[in-house]
Amino acid sequence: MLAPERRGLDFAAIRKDFPIFQQKAHGKPLIYLDSTATTQKPVQVIDALVHYYRTTNANIHRGVYAIAEEATARY
Secondary structure (H helix, E strand, C coil): CCCCCCCCCCCHHHHHHCHHHHEEEECCCCCCCCCCCCCCCCCCHHHHHHHHHHHHHHCCCCCCCCHHHHHHCCC
């Protein structure tokens, strides 16, 4: 039996999904190790949050009006 092919993670591609890592600290690429306190968010999460706050900022599972229903569906 052959071992499954292992593929490494593309860290450069993953890093591009996190806007904060486009910054530099003291002229060098930012390295953030304090993830226990504040986990950095990828752009996909930031975009989803922006959309939520702009269009469907309502309680989920508690409303019968259109915005609450959309918020519940997206949840």
